[in-house]
Amino acid sequence: MKEISLNLLDIAQNSVSAGATLIELTVRESQAEDIVLMSVADNGKGMSPEFLARVTDPFTTTRTTRPVGMGLPLLKMEAEMTGGGLEIKSELGRGTTVTATFRRSHIDTPPLGDLKGTVVTLVQGSPDIDFVYRRETDLGQFVLSTREMREQLGGVPLDEPEVLAWIGEYIEENEQSLQGE
Amino acid sequence: MAKSIAELKAIRDRMQAQMNLRKDDGDSIRVVVGMATCGIAAGARPVLAAIVDEVGKRELADVKISQTGCIGVCRLEPIVEVFEPGKEKVTYVNMTEDKARRMVSEHLVNHRVVSEYTIGAAE
Ligand SMILES: Nc1ncnc2c1ncn2[C@@H]1O[C@H](COP(=O)(O)OP(=O)(O)O)[C@@H](O)[C@H]1O
Ligand SMILES: [Mg+2]
Numbered sequence: 001m002k003e004i005s006l007n008l009l010d011i012a013q014n015s016v017s018a019g020a021t022l023i024e025l026t027v028r029e030s031q032a033e034d035i036v037l038m039s040v041a042d043n044g045k046g047m048s049p050e051f052l053a054r055v056t057d058p059f060t061t062t063r064t065t066r067p068v069g070m071g072l073p074l075l076k077m078e079a080e081m082t083g084g085g086l087e088i089k090s091e092l093g094r095g096t097t098v099t100a101t102f103r104r105s106h107i108d109t110p111p112l113g114d115l116k117g118t119v120v121t122l123v124q125g126s127p128d129i130d131f132v133y134r135r136e137t138d139l140g141q142f143v144l145s146t147r148e149m150r151e152q153l154g155g156v157p158l159d160e161p162e163v164l165a166w167i168g169e170y171i172e173e174n175e176q177s178l179q180g181e
Numbered sequence: 182m183a184k185s186i187a188e189l190k191a192i193r194d195r196m197q198a199q200m201n202l203r204k205d206d207g208d209s210i211r212v213v214v215g216m217a218t219c220g221i222a223a224g225a226r227p228v229l230a231a232i233v234d235e236v237g238k239r240e241l242a243d244v245k246i247s248q249t250g251c252i253g254v255c256r257l258e259p260i261v262e263v264f265e266p267g268k269e270k271v272t273y274v275n276m277t278e279d280k281a282r283r284m285v286s287e288h289l290v291n292h293r294v295v296s297e298y299t300i301g302a303a304e
Pocket of ligand 2: 010011013014069070071072218
């Protein structure tokens, strides 16, 4: 993927497909620690240890017999290429947490890209899911919770264009304050 | 001035007034954007954003936009399907932001299919 935010979108779509009602997205970036971290935690249907072993080790099967898709293997490869890695914790019936780390200074680490585009896309596609988006840099952090938004919005759905636009602006403005001048 | 979540109350008051006027009589046009790994890698996110933006700006209240997993062929992504009541499904392939905006104005507004972007033209 050209942007880490696109991996974030792809991995979060797994959580949507897994029937999650709460999806927590975290994007942490630290120059001091030389790290870029993205994680997606959900309360969806989870995976058995046997299944998990296959998703994370897809190269044991050929492309045609592979029982699962490309999203997780792709992210694993991209992260490892930079000296980072992929970790998946999952429990059947409870949920899944996928965490990818990249070495920030590595030349193959893609830019974060359009993070607000990813959050807006997720909310547009699943307005009834509770999303928590957490963004951290060395300069600070902010959080957006769609459940809190819903309380303000009464019955107005989150996928109304005006609400989606507000989310984009909110993230953009807070993002700027995390980038210094 | 910093944005605050309390601003949403103003949106709510405005929207609730409008929503009461809205009808959902099954006549709506459905637009479906493929948002699986292939689609995302090929650029489905900005295509969806352009459709949402254009439909919002034009206040096309009878257009419902949704996302789906894999629609089919990776090399044809981003793929957008349009379902109009009583008509055959139209499949747009290799979409871009610009093509998506034109699709909205010609197809969703004027009900003219943009044939050159459809799967028939691509094959
Ligand atoms: N968050 C999750 N919860 C439950 N199952 C998951 C989750 N993420 C991935 N999976 C399982 O792992 C499979 C592989 O995921 P992925 O590599 O993204 O490919 P794809 O989404 O195209 O199937 C999924 O099809 C699903 O069965
Ligand atoms: Mg996937």
